[in-house]
Amino acid sequence: MQAKKQAAEFKYVFEQVFTEVSKAVVGQKQVVHGVLTAIMAGGHILLEGVPGLGKTLLVNTLSQAINADFSRIQFTPDMMPADIVGTSVLIENADGKHELAFQQGPIVANLVLADEINRATPKTQSALLEVMQEKQLTVGRSTIVMPEPFCVMATQNPFEQEGTYPLPEAQLDRFLFKLVVGYPTEQDYREIIERTTGEQTIQVNAVTNGETINRLRRVVQRVPVSQVAKKYAVRIVMATQPNSEYASKLVNSYVRLGASPRGIQGLMLAAKVRALLNERFAVSCDDIRAVAIDVLRHRIVCSFQAQAENITADDVVRDAVENVRTPCF
Template structure:
């Protein structure tokens, strides 16, 4: 846990933004404590994955969505459901399959008899009407069904037969992809990938963690977790995150870092064009700043620092950078390119 950065209330930051009020400072202190308790509480059922929990919390309080990538058996579903439990939020899981239809996600109109005995259409809500929605193996469904999630993710509403229905707040979509088995899958198009703030990769546990997993999951039932926050408190802290001040030089750093990912740009390093076909767009800068604000608040800082941007850069930019065949042939992944750009920015 980083030390909280002391910042006086009132006045303005070096970049000209108003600093936090006394109430906001107290709210950030509360959020930092809640974050610490969240990791401890989830640690009762989730072994390891501390950085994944951090990244999920960053996305939640930034009011954004995340894409989870990992092989089967890494407790992705359990992690998301327990996150919802500790946050007192309604959880819904959608198993994406090739025969899944958009109405299976959003809901549909059905004919029912009313009190007068007349038949009329009644809308039955689909599983997307929840606070935290797990779209499990989202690349298993055809593009038409994947697109049904777009309006929900961007507008927090769905439209069915010309009628608009608003989704509950807070609302977050966590989608999973299986990187191993790609037969019969429909890769998410770049436009839809861009809707996710972060790509969160889950790796295998180490030996000690794997032994602890076996001990934890082969005994009795998993414990019920404490409810640390309410939905109303989460909404309030999501608004608080937006008020975290950002100095001008941090905005400049985020924009320059994103622009360096574009091979056609003048600021791209000489080594990048052979490895990258398309770089990140303007939404990447927005998400870098939002992610940095959220991380700063969760770590108890009253102002965004350079390290906040750098810590979220890999998760925010990896799925927005499209590598060339030459990079793939050399085994160079997008995350390797982002990490190199961040390292070079530290040296300059």
């Protein structure tokens, strides 16, 4: 009975936040759903899409709906790590003497938008590695723990590559989801015109808070996973790895690097969220199949031959899902 009540509350809060965000963000329901799923699972999100599709608006609106601190970092080639994490500055104290004090950077917030993250140099990108994995900063001998909930939402343009520095696999692996933001539909364009070029004012209300999000994250962690579902998820991940016992001919021919152990962690967390949204306190193989592409697409490196033949990481994950059978005892 307690589990059913927790699942119902989880779904209610999720839908309330989804409704508020949808007031400002037209269309993109799958993207909004994916972002909320990642936040509830305690993960970070990489949003890929051309400029002007509402990625910044989505993150900003979400921060209002959950009453969280929002910070935006515009990445540029001349940005330094100190511009993100903060630096020591000379200040004058009450006695008129000068002393060094640490000034926190914009990374210290609940929701951090890392806009056009691939425009920063690798040195600056690496400043996010510790904070995304450990949720803390080490500056000199001091350690700053990030406020909870904490989530980094990074954006990148998939087409314009001049002046960019592609994210290394080690950093891509720290994102729970990679979500592809597509163009709006014809009906969405009409709605965008109505909402943004007329007198209509969008009011987004705070429907939850950080304390509730943190509590619901603990509910996600308590969702049980059967041995069948665990075995199925493991085989899906192994099926993306070349020369593994579950790899297909397509994977062995076109994949250079398969999903890492973080992939299995991501599958479990995202599947648990999906189970709760269906008011189930148990993960099924269907839950794992439903989240597989968003969790694994950025953890797979395809060969040059695959690129030449237009075979993508999404194709690899679909192939893994189609070829791995549901285990049975």
